[in-house]
Amino acid sequence: MRAVDKAAVLAEPLLVARGLTKRYGGLVANAGIDFDLRPREVHAVIGPNGGGKTTLLGQLMGEIEPDAGTIALTGADITALAVPERVLRGLARSYQVTSVFPGFTVLENVAFGLRARRRTTSRFWRAARTGGELGEAAAAILRRVGLSGRSGVDAAVLSHGEQRQLEIAIALSTTPKVLLLDEPLAGLGVDEGRRMVDLIASIAGPIAIVLVEHDMDAVFALADRITVLVDGAVIASGAPDAIRADPLMRSAYLGEDL
Amino acid sequence: MSRAVLLLAAALFVVLLAAVPAALLLDLPYLLFLFQQLAILATAAVGLNLVLGYAGLPAFGHAAFVGIGSYTVGILATELPGTLFTSAWVQLPLAAALAGLVAALIGAVSLRTRGVAFLMITLAFGQMLYFAAVALERYGGDDGMILVAPSRLGEQNLSRGVLSYTISVAVLAVALYVSFRLMRSPFGTVLRGAAANERRMQAVGVAVHRYRIGAFAASGALCGIAGVLLANHTAFISPATLAWTRSVELAVMVLLGGAGTLFGPLFGAAAFVLLEEVLSGVTEHWRIVFGPLLLLVVLAAPGGIAGLLGRQSND
Numbered sequence: 210m211r212a213v214d215k216a217a218v219l220a221e222p223l224l225v226a227r228g229l230t231k232r233y234g235g236l237v238a239n240a241g242i243d244f245d246l247r248p249r250e251v252h253a254v255i256g257p258n259g260g261g262k263t264t265l266l267g268q269l270m271g272e273i274e275p276d277a278g279t280i281a282l283t284g285a286d287i288t289a290l291a292v293p294e295r296v297l298r299g300l301a302r303s304y305q306v307t308s309v310f311p312g313f314t315v316l317e318n319v320a321f322g323l324r325a326r327r328r329t330t331s332r333f334w335r336a337a338r339t340g341g342e343l344g345e346a347a348a349a350i351l352r353r354v355g356l357s358g359r360s361g362v363d364a365a366v367l368s369h370g371e372q373r374q375l376e377i378a379i380a381l382s383t384t385p386k387v388l389l390l391d392e393p394l395a396g397l398g399v400d401e402g403r404r405m406v407d408l409i410a411s412i413a414g415p416i417a418i419v420l421v422e423h424d425m426d427a428v429f430a431l432a433d434r435i436t437v438l439v440d441g442a443v444i445a446s447g448a449p450d451a452i453r454a455d456p457l458m459r460s461a462y463l464g465e466d467l
Numbered sequence: 468m469s470r471a472v473l474l475l476a477a478a479l480f481v482v483l484l485a486a487v488p489a490a491l492l493l494d495l496p497y498l499l500f501l502f503q504q505l506a507i508l509a510t511a512a513v514g515l516n517l518v519l520g521y522a523g524l525p526a527f528g529h530a531a532f533v534g535i536g537s538y539t540v541g542i543l544a545t546e547l548p549g550t551l552f553t554s555a556w557v558q559l560p561l562a563a564a565l566a567g568l569v570a571a572l573i574g575a576v577s578l579r580t581r582g583v584a585f586l587m588i589t590l591a592f593g594q595m596l597y598f599a600a601v602a603l604e605r606y607g608g609d610d611g612m613i614l615v616a617p618s619r620l621g622e623q624n625l626s627r628g629v630l631s632y633t634i635s636v637a638v639l640a641v642a643l644y645v646s647f648r649l650m651r652s653p654f655g656t657v658l659r660g661a662a663a664n665e666r667r668m669q670a671v672g673v674a675v676h677r678y679r680i681g682a683f684a685a686s687g688a689l690c691g692i693a694g695v696l697l698a699n700h701t702a703f704i705s706p707a708t709l710a711w712t713r714s715v716e717l718a719v720m721v722l723l724g725g726a727g728t729l730f731g732p733l734f735g736a737a738a739f740v741l742l743e744e745v746l747s748g749v750t751e752h753w754r755i756v757f758g759p760l761l762l763l764v765v766l767a768a769p770g771g772i773a774g775l776l777g778r779q780s781n782d
Binding site for chain 2: 298302309310313320326330333335
């Protein structure tokens with residue numbers, strides 16, 4: 210587990226959600242969830258399938274409109290902001306089911322976010338270039354996620370493991386302050402999973418991370434704090450050791466995995 | 468882009484240009500008439516391809532934008548004959564601006580929907596403009612109107628003849644160049660990327676909606692320019708130009724030629740116009756043959772003619 214320095218823990222949270230509620234007909238996916246993410250923190254969200262984890266990420270990102278509740282990023286209310294506006298304020302996410310740009314090279318996949326950040330996507334006459342400063346920034350991101358040798362390859366023909374790496378690279382291309390990771394280990398083998406944990410550990414710190422993950426080894430290796438969601442409600446939240454020791458937790462959830 | 472695609476495109480332009488001396492020497496004015504129709508429809512198809520092909524949006528009301536271009540010419544010729552407003556230099560930009568603006572507005576509303584709903588709403592807007600044209604009693608209503616004053620160009624005009632023909636071919640070339648520049652720019656890559664994965668494009672910080680409205684505007688403007696040329700070409704303007712069947716024909720040209728490829732609309736328009744010409748010479752029920760033929764092509768070659776010739780991704 211990484212050490213989180215005390216000053217950071219005491220600092221104002223980067224991301225604060227209060228009373229987030231989302232209903233689908235009779236089903237309450239999120240029932241008044243309070244959630245926060247501090248600077249430099251990895252905050253894992255765990256719980257059984259259908260517990261509301263992905264709905265929570267969707268609401269934080271702006272893809273799902275909450276029925277009630279508020280979300281603030283770096284002190285500013287972002288509840289009413291659309292996805293692209295939140296991204297430009299420093300929020301990024303990855304998806305549980307791989308979501309890249311098929312038909313575009315790995316380099317071009319990363320270039321979209323870099324151009325959006327530089328606000329050059331609306332240029333309509335000069336050719337879109339992937340060289341120069343933008344190319345260097347893209348190459349640096351691909352090096353970080355371990356895709357250096359694959360920059361010219363169509364994203365559609367990458368292996369599943371490589372697509373999961375590209376998924377992270379695309380999220381990093383927007384230079385986020387807060388990164389929401391939705392099951393980054395989904396479908397990965399043991400070795401690939403281990404490399405993904407190393408990758409997440411290497412980007413954590415400067416980027417605060419909300420980690421939704423089923424792999425408990427990964428969660429306990431990475432998380433500074435863990436929140437447990439069951440039936441759309443927070444049943445426990447705290448340091449990993451406390452969560453591991455919580456008898457309610459052991460019976461409710463961890464019992465299945467440990 | 469494959470070599471075969473480039474060769475075919477070059478060959479078509481050679482044929483379009485060689486038609487001028489051929490028509491004069493062999494006294495075949497109809498050849499120029501037919502090829503000019505081809506060039507004008509290809510220009511409109513290049514416009515539609517920006518939305519239907521590159522942006523991947525099933526828009527089926529683009530004949531309305533061609534109609535706006537045609538009615539701009541017809542109304543100005545009727546109301547302000549002999550003035551600056553019958554000059555092609557005024558009419559072309561004006562028609563492009565009007566059609567582009569209306570297309571942007573229709574796009575802004577239609578883009579709130581997706582899939583079949585989007586298709587239906589673009590069709591519905593097209594029909595609205597069709598009936599608006601029918602309601603223009605002063606300009607012939609249902610019957611349409613004869614173009615009394617063709618667009619002037621210096622001492623000459625765009626009505627018929629070699630100048631008019633050459634300009635239509637030149638406009639097609641310019642439209643293709645504009646499409647080429649737009650679609651390889653950051654703007655164009657965003658459109659194509661959003662067609663591949665819209666949710667992800669939003670999630671990297673691009674407000675996709677705005678770019679698509681921009682594509683609608685550019686697309687409508689090109690169709691409006693085609694409409695100006697079409698009105699001069701046929702010397703007649705009627706609501707039939709805006710009929711939904713015309714929108715479908717334009718879409719068929721794009722799909723037949725290769726949606727989302729630079730030269731696809733040109734190939735599609737050429738195939739459409741020439742097939743129609745040949746088949747309608749054989750039988751008046753040519754559509755009975757034409758329909759299944761199209762179906763076969765679409766089933767056998769989803770990438771259209773450009774796809775058959777070997778297309779790399781995104782070109």
